[in-house]
Amino acid sequence: MIEIPQFDFPDDKLKEECGVFAIYGHPEAANLTYLGLYALQHRGQESAGIATSDGKSFECYKNMGHVADIFQPEVLGKLPGHMAIGHTRYSTAGDTVLLNAQPFAVQCNKGRLAVAHNGNITNASELREELEHEGAIFQASSDTEVVLHLVAHSRERTLPGALREALLQLEGAFSLVFLANDRLIVARDPHGFRPLAMGQMEMPGGRMCYVFASETCAFDLINAVYLNDVEPGEMVIVGPEGMTRERYAPAQDPAHCVFEHVYFSRPDSMVFGRSVQQSREQLGRLLSLEHPVDADLVVPVPDSGVAAALGYASESGIPFRQALIRNHYVGRTFIEPSQAIRDFGVKLKLNPIRHLLEGKRVILVDDSLVRGTTSRKIVRMVRNAGAREVHLRISCPPTVSPCFYGVDTPTKGELIAANNTVNEIRRFVEADSLGYLSLGGLRQAVADHNADYCYACYTGNYPTELVNIEELLTRKLK
Numbered sequence: 117m118i119e120i121p122q123f124d125f126p127d128d129k130l131k132e133e134c135g136v137f138a139i140y141g142h143p144e145a146a147n148l149t150y151l152g153l154y155a156l157q158h159r160g161q162e163s164a165g166i167a168t169s170d171g172k173s174f175e176c177y178k179n180m181g182h183v184a185d186i187f188q189p190e191v192l193g194k195l196p197g198h199m200a201i202g203h204t205r206y207s208t209a210g211d212t213v214l215l216n217a218q219p220f221a222v223q224c225n226k227g228r229l230a231v232a233h234n235g236n237i238t239n240a241s242e243l244r245e246e247l248e249h250e251g252a253i254f255q256a257s258s259d260t261e262v263v264l265h266l267v268a269h270s271r272e273r274t275l276p277g278a279l280r281e282a283l284l285q286l287e288g289a290f291s292l293v294f295l296a297n298d299r300l301i302v303a304r305d306p307h308g309f310r311p312l313a314m315g316q317m318e319m320p321g322g323r324m325c326y327v328f329a330s331e332t333c334a335f336d337l338i339n340a341v342y343l344n345d346v347e348p349g350e351m352v353i354v355g356p357e358g359m360t361r362e363r364y365a366p367a368q369d370p371a372h373c374v375f376e377h378v379y380f381s382r383p384d385s386m387v388f389g390r391s392v393q394q395s396r397e398q399l400g401r402l403l404s405l406e407h408p409v410d411a412d413l414v415v416p417v418p419d420s421g422v423a424a425a426l427g428y429a430s431e432s433g434i435p436f437r438q439a440l441i442r443n444h445y446v447g448r449t450f451i452e453p454s455q456a457i458r459d460f461g462v463k464l465k466l467n468p469i470r471h472l473l474e475g476k477r478v479i480l481v482d483d484s485l486v487r488g489t490t491s492r493k494i495v496r497m498v499r500n501a502g503a504r505e506v507h508l509r510i511s512c513p514p515t516v517s518p519c520f521y522g523v524d525t526p527t528k529g530e531l532i533a534a535n536n537t538v539n540e541i542r543r544f545v546e547a548d549s550l551g552y553l554s555l556g557g558l559r560q561a562v563a564d565h566n567a568d569y570c571y572a573c574y575t576g577n578y579p580t581e582l583v584n585i586e587e588l589l590t591r592k593l594k
């Protein structure tokens with residue numbers, strides 16, 4: 117009998133994190149949350165969930181898989197109410213099981229409560245140990261469940277009071293959306309690591325419906341207007357009496373994740389108040405100025421390198437050609453029919469257009485290089501399709517340190533740039549030349565005039581104190 121091995125697509129070993137969405141004041145809250153999550157699907161494809169409330173009944177449904185597959189009309193029909201929160205997830209902490217899918221919904225001494233989280237709480241294991249010591253029972257391994265236990269343990273009588281107390285104990289990155297029986301509460305960590313945008317829709321009669329999302333592309337789909345961002349250290353409460361904004365913690369030095377602009381977010385989103393497409397094109401322009409090369413074509417690695425390649429081409433005057441075509445329908449795992457077929461993975465997702473590449477000197481542009489294994493396959497693919505020279509250009513600096521704030525990066529040992537010089541990496545990926553954008557170039561491209569961004573993955577300087585840094589650097593977060 118032929119053994120059919122399970123094949124993990126290499127690109128997908130490094131995955132996005134999570135997307136959150138929340139809405140208050142719309143009779144079709146569940147349907148709009150579904151649409152919002154649909155727009156945020158790129159932020160996590162492992163599981164998704166929606167919790168709704170109509171002030172009396174409280175419902176939550178979550179499952180493994182893609183948003184459109186999980187939320188069929190009959191499922192959405194069982195989620196009534198004018199307020200909702202939603203989540204789409206790839207695990208950056210916790211195992212990949214339905215138990216870890218969000219929102220987490222509980223009945224506690226503060227009433228019904230559901231939570232969804234984007235980010236990573238860096239002191240979660242310490243908090244969890246303390247809570248378990250006091251008798252708390254955890255259902256999942258995700259760091260988010262800790263927040264609910266802290267709320268339940270609080271001696272504060274009101275939910276906002278208990279939330280304030282809970283949030284002040286958290287360290288790290290969190291953009292959180294909470295649903296209670298009669299109100300919605302959202303909060304962002306004091307450094308503002310992960311994005312959280314706020315928007316509104318005018319309802320018949322002039323009433324306002326408020327929406328919150330990881331990215332503004334979710335607002336565009338439902339015709340909501342982007343107002344501004346939930347501020348670092350801010351908590352926003354929306355309930356029957358209207359909307360209030362308050363600081364639950366003094367804002368600390370901002371540390372917005374620059375990788376949102378480099379890779380994560382959709383180019384049609386405004387993230388941290390800035391257009392992602394604008395940043396990416398600028399990354400490409402500056403990359404061209406820093407690492408020019410005489411060549412015939414600028415070719416993006418789709419889709420992550422497209423905007424930067426456009427910027428590179430327009431600055432250098434070298435023609436832009438989409439000479440690699442991406443199959444958008446590749447699932448996470450694929451059954452490889454025979455082990456004898458090598459490098460099948462990259463070919464599943466990308467195919468070169470030979471007649472564009474044959475005999476050409478090619479500048480291949482991608483957003484980042486992490487392990488180097490995918491890049492090597494793509495360089496080989498372009499060369500095998502007839503390219504005479506392949507010059508790899510990366511629109512961010514070398515990734516030298518793992519992220520502990522919600523981006524899934526491998527351990528330091530697996531990061532090629534942590535252990536090799538640029539020339540060694542060039543040799544590994546088999547490119548004729550390799551150029552990374554400088555840190556200064558990256559700062560300039562995102563218009564970071566006030567040092568508002570986190571660059572820890574490129575510098576190893578973490579903006580928060582990490583109690584167990586040595587341990588964290590050598591093992592992946594559990």
Ligand code: AMP
Binds near residue numbers: 127131489525
């Ligand atoms: P590699 O050459 O194996 O380091 O893979 C580089 C590719 O991985 C690039 O195309 C990036 O767009 C992609 N990539 C980088 N970081 C991530 C991440 N956190 N999640 C998913 N893909 C990523």
